Amino acid sequence: METDLRNKEVFNTEACTLCGDCFHKCPELNLPLDLAKEEIANLINGKTDGHVLAHCTTCFSCNHYCPHDCKPYQLILERWNDLYNKRGAPPIYRFVCPTMESNIWQMLDALMEPEEMEWTRDWISREPKGDVLLIGNYVHLLPFVVGKSRLLDLITPIDLIDHWECGAYLYQGGYLDVVKSIAEKCRADFNKWDVKTVIPMIDAVHWMMTSVIPNEMNVNLGIEIENFHQWFLDKIDAGDIELTKNLGLKVTVHDNCYSKGGGDPYWDRPRRLLELAGCEIIEMEHIREDALCCGFGAGASWVRPIAILYDIMAVAKKKFEEAEATGAEAMVSYCGGCLYLLWTAKVLFESKIDVYHLVEIQRMAMGETINYPEDHYKRAWDLIAIITYHSIMSLWGKPFMIDEGSLNNYPLAPRKFLLLKALRKLLDISIVQTLFKKGFQIMVPLLK
Ligand code: SF4
Numbered sequence: 001m002e003t004d005l006r007n008k009e010v011f012n013t014e015a016c017t018l019c020g021d022c023f024h025k026c027p028e029l030n031l032p033l034d035l036a037k038e039e040i041a042n043l044i045n046g047k048t049d050g051h052v053l054a055h056c057t058t059c060f061s062c063n064h065y066c067p068h069d070c071k072p073y074q075l076i077l078e079r080w081n082d083l084y085n086k087r088g089a090p091p092i093y094r095f096v097c098p099t100m101e102s103n104i105w106q107m108l109d110a111l112m113e114p115e116e117m118e119w120t121r122d123w124i125s126r127e128p129k130g131d132v133l134l135i136g137n138y139v140h141l142l143p144f145v146v147g148k149s150r151l152l153d154l155i156t157p158i159d160l161i162d163h164w165e166c167g168a169y170l171y172q173g174g175y176l177d178v179v180k181s182i183a184e185k186c187r188a189d190f191n192k193w194d195v196k197t198v199i200p201m202i203d204a205v206h207w208m209m210t211s212v213i214p215n216e217m218n219v220n221l222g223i224e225i226e227n228f229h230q231w232f233l234d235k236i237d238a239g240d241i242e243l244t245k246n247l248g249l250k251v252t253v254h255d256n257c258y259s260k261g262g263g264d265p266y267w268d269r270p271r272r273l274l275e276l277a278g279c280e281i282i283e284m285e286h287i288r289e290d291a292l293c294c295g296f297g298a299g300a301s302w303v304r305p306i307a308i309l310y311d312i313m314a315v316a317k318k319k320f321e322e323a324e325a326t327g328a329e330a331m332v333s334y335c336g337g338c339l340y341l342l343w344t345a346k347v348l349f350e351s352k353i354d355v356y357h358l359v360e361i362q363r364m365a366m367g368e369t370i371n372y373p374e375d376h377y378k379r380a381w382d383l384i385a386i387i388t389y390h391s392i393m394s395l396w397g398k399p400f401m402i403d404e405g406s407l408n409n410y411p412l413a414p415r416k417f418l419l420l421k422a423l424r425k426l427l428d429i430s431i432v433q434t435l436f437k438k439g440f441q442i443m444v445p446l447l448k
């Protein structure tokens with residue numbers, strides 16, 4: 001059926017004047033204009049060996065710079081999809097594949113606190129019904145952000161790990177054919193359940209469900225979708241959520257890549273929530289359509305598998321330098337995907353600026369107590385242990401394809417991960433932590 005085909009013509013070749021503005025203004029690459037023109041022409045002609053595909057952080061900004069709304073970002077994704085079909089995904093990518101063995105969620109189960117396990121098991125085991133809050137893959141890594149909150153008395157939380165955030169992070173890596181399969185799986189599942197409205201906790205999934213899935217994947221999910229931050233604001237307006245404390249914090253806001261899909265409403269709502277909590281916002285040099293990546297997106301443009309983690313951390317370092325330059329006490333992320341990466345980078349680079357999830361700020365303003373920063377420090381070292389363990393295992397791995405069979409391989413049986421646990425114990429020793437951080441700080445500029 002025609003409607004079932006993925007839309008491969010999102011980039012508007014006819015309207016493109018080859019002006020090069022998109023990559024020239026790119027906040028991450030800032031290519032000289034001549035090179036920017038050459039790169040766009042090469043991408044249109046199907047070339048996959050240029051500078052953009054090797055260094056883009058998949059930040060979405062270039063779509064905002066195109067005067068003709070050609071969508072150069074989608075052209076990049078299409079070429080990465082070509083590369084994926086040619087060379088596969090890098091071995092290290094397995095760890096974000098929730099339906100494959102030794103993924104980050106399976107490994108984290110071996111390290112989580114019993115209370116966290118209770119929350120996540122409860123969210124996963126509920127059959128989605130009526131109006132639901134979709135916790136999602138990345139907030140799942142930091143369940144303490146929302147686990148104990150009264151917010152969960154207002155809406156039923158569910159967790160759909162095998163929906164891969166509705167394909168959001170695969171989309172950014174250019175795994176477009178896989179995203180199409182995931183969109184169809186999501187549609188089949190939602191049709192099977194008695195779901196009315198889904199409120200995804202991150203804007204990335206909201207954008208996937210409201211824009212990418214229907215328009216680029218030609219899949220109608222058949223459900224209502226509501227924005228989490230708008231839901232929050234509406235609950236405050238209706239008096240269902242009371243903000244009783246004025247926090248008086250000076251904060252700076254990290255705008256994530258997907259927020260650039262939705263634009264002003266996605267950028268304004270979190271800022272409004274921060275103001276209502278009594279925060280003073282000091283903006284970074286690059287915000288909104290110009291915002292710099294948290295680092296996570298730098299993994300999409302891999303060339304050498306061995307350097308992926310260092311490329312990611314080099315980009316995260318830039319973000320911290322910009323956040324610290326504001327003089328704010330804290331950086332606030334409204335995306336759980338960015339937050340775990342930012343906390344890992346904060347620990348490794350020993351940044352002094354606090355890093356919060358927007359929900360943690362709201363909870364403090366609601367008078368709730370959060371175990372900050374202890375929960376984040378512990379989780380950051382858990383994730384550092386997992387990433388280190390997985391990177392070592394990946395040294396012997398080969399590029400791979402995410403096939404239909406592996407998409408449905410869920411749930412996976414729990415495993416003990418004894419070596420990972422031993423490594424995690426080692427990383428609790430202060431001198432080991434110090435050596436690890438120093439080693440990492442030396443390696444990033446060398447390997448990036
Ligand atoms: S997605 Fe971002 S990093 Fe990539 S080319 Fe566009 S503006 Fe630059």
Ligand code: SF4
Binds near residue numbers: 017066069
């Ligand atoms: S995509 Fe837009 S900004 Fe980029 S070269 Fe074409 S017309 Fe210019």
